[in-house]
Each structure stands twice: as structure tokens, then as C-alpha cells.
Ligand code: ADP
């Protein structure tokens with residue numbers, strides 16, 4: 001079994017003009033299911049190819065357990081990789097496809113048979129082994145690709161958006177199967193996706209990437225409950241967090257014309273003394289708090305009120321559109337010159353109506369001018 005470490009790993013292309021990965025520091029524990037999540041082009045595939053040994057780092061080191069593997073070939077690393085466009089050999093049966101990597105490695109026929117039986121059972125494709133790939137559904141083909149990858153008993157399993165070519169229902173099914181499979185096999189796994197639902201549902205740990213850099217590494221729940229940067233806050237959630245640009249004025253934050261929010265109540269819940277003017281050596285966090293702040297509240301944590309509340313946080317707006325989505329209703333409220341999304345069970349508001357958005361202190365997030373959580 002294997003743990004993986006990336007120590008300050010960067011990858012540049014085109015003579016340094018393209019920065020695919022920048023100083024990645026990452027640890028994957030033995031048997032862990034780690035998901036790299038980020039938008040297209042952020043460097044996920046490159047990071048995976050570096051671990052696989054298909055790319056060499058421009059700087060930094062990669063370790064498998066305590067061994068530096070920078071110059072090890074993919075086969076020396078004993079990794080199995082499954083891509084989005086998994087290619088099965090069309091002229092071979094399912095059995096022959098799965099047997100192929102074992103044959104290449106000179107595994108004797110009876111050992112081959114034993115392993116094939118085991119993986120086909122594990123992936124529920126026993127009934128398909130005589131068929132050619134063309135006779136299989138998309139989901140079955142993906143199972144065969146997975147079977148072919150794990151039949152070699154790799155120490156590391158690398159998956160690059162392996163479900164993105166499947167339809168939504170199948171993707172959901174395969175997602176839980178993959179998770180079960182990884183649990184049973186206990187193989188150290190790195191799974192790459194741009195789909196946050198996939199990431200959240202499968203990962204022990206999620207690594208959020210943006211533009212070649214790591215934004216946050218945390219358990220899935222924490223990504224939602226404690227997005228460490230404004231960028232992550234805008235990326236996670238459906239729809240993601242609303243962010244209001246605000247200006248610090250003594251003890252409060254002014255949000256355009258919409259209202260002010262007591263800074264102490266927001267920052268206070270994070271344990272920061274927002275009003276303190278202390279300049280002692282135990283520098284209070286507020287002393288370094290910038291004047292330009294962003295206040296974030298998730299759509300599900302905002303409430304609509306037709307009257308101005310007498311206490312608590314409130315911002316004024318006008319109902320723009322109401323989207324009944326079945327599971328919930330999404331109300332778009334114009335606050336200053338932007339739309340704020342509010343998730344409600346039932347909406348008894350109509351377009352053009354003046355409303356107040358309210359929220360609890362503990363549901364608000366504050367980001368400084370560098371986009372870092374205060
Ligand atoms: P992702 O998988 O998150 O979509 P990639 O790792 O494929 O991102 O790409 C990250 C960046 O590196 C992109 O800007 C991409 O164009 C660039 N890149 C990736 N591979 C190469 C390559 N072989 N040559 C030049 N640029 C590359």
C-alpha cells in the first residue's frame with residue numbers, strides 16, 4: 001500500500017509560459033480517497049499525470065511512501081489510470097480486454113482466471129464477459145475499463161473524470177459503486193472531477209484547485225461549512241454563496257445602499273474582536289482587517305421579509321424573478337445593482353415587490369481584500 005506526497009510541485013509548459021500547476025503541496029494517505037475538484041483548465045489532469053509518471057515535475061518532488069519517484073516510469077510506480085475516454089480494444093471480448101494487462105505482465109493463466117473472476121464479480125459484469133465492447137452499454141463499458149485497471153492490483157488508482165461521458169442517472173449509480181469498490185479494495189485513490197456533487201459524495205478529502213494552485217484541502221463537509229477563500233465560496237454550493245461587496249465603517253460593514261451589517265456580529269462569531277482598537281503586541285485581528293470586505297451568505301441561509309426587521313441583519317432589495325424548481329423556489333432579489341439568490345420553500349412574493357433579506361450572524365462569512373476568510 002502506498003501514500004503519496006507532492007512537495008512544492010510545479011509544472012510549466014511552453015518554456016514556462018503556461019503554468020499548469022504551481023507549487024502543489026499535497027498528501028494522500030494510504031488507502032485514502034482524495035478528490036481534486038476544479039474548473040476546466042485548472043490543472044487537474046496535469047497533477048494526475050505527474051503522479052502517474054506521465055509528466056516530470058518542473059520543480060518540486062513527488063514521493064510514494066518515502067521514495068522520491070520523480071524519475072520513475074509509470075510502470076515502476078504501479079499506478080492504474082482510468083480516463084474519461086477509456087479505450088477498450090474493440091476486437092477483443094470483455095474477458096480478453098481484462099486479461100490483457102495480466103498477459104502483458106506474464107501472469108500465468110490460472111492466476112489470471114482467478115483475478116478476472118474476482119474483478120468481474122466485484123463490478124457486476126460476470127454476465128458480459130463473452131461480449132465485445134460494441135455490444136455493451138456506456139455504463140458496462142466503463143465498468144470493464146475499471147475492471148481492466150484494478151485487475152493488475154495497482155498500489156495507486158488514478159481516475160480522470162471517469163464518469164463524465166455517462167448520463168446523469170448512471171453517473172450517480174456508478175459514483176456510489178466506485179466508492180464501494182474503493183472501500184473494499186482500500187487502494188489509495190486520486191479522483192479528478194469538475195463536478196462538485198461527485199467530489200462531495202465520494203471523497204475522504206477534497207482538494208479544490210483554481211488556476212494551477214490549491215485553494216483548499218479539507219473534508220467535504222468543511223468545504224461547504226468553512227470555505228477558506230472567496231473563490232471557493234463562489235464555487236461550492238448550488239447555487240453558490242452570495243457575496244456582497246462591503247466597506248468597513250467603524251463597527252459595521254456598509255453594503256451599498258442596501259443597508260449595514262454589524263461587523264461585530266459577523267466577525268464575532270469567528271471569535272474576532274471587530275471593534276477593538278488595541279494596538280498591543282497581541283495584535284487584534286481587527287487591526288489588520290481591511291476596509292474592503294466581502295460578506296457572504298448562502299442562498300439557503302437568507303430569509304425574505306416584507307417588512308423591515310426591528311433587529312438583526314437586514315438588507316433591502318426588490319424581487320426580480322421567482323423560479324419554482326420543485327424541491328425549492330429560487331427567488332432572485334435585486335440588491336443595489338446585482339442579483340442575490342434566495343432559496344425558499346414557498347415564495348409568496350412577486351416581481352417588483354420590496355423585500356428585506358435577513359440572516360443569522362453565524363451563517364455569514366467575511367472575506368478580506370485578499371479573498372481570505374476572516
Ligand atoms: P484540467 O484537467 O483541470 O482541465 P489541465 O491539467 O489539462 O487542466 O491543463 C492545465 C493547463 O495546462 C491548461 O492551461 C492547459 O492548456 C495546459 N496544458 C496541459 N497540458 C499541456 C501540454 N502538454 N502542453 C501545453 N500546455 C498544456
Ligand code: MG
Nearest residue numbers: 041044045046
Ligand atoms: Mg482534465
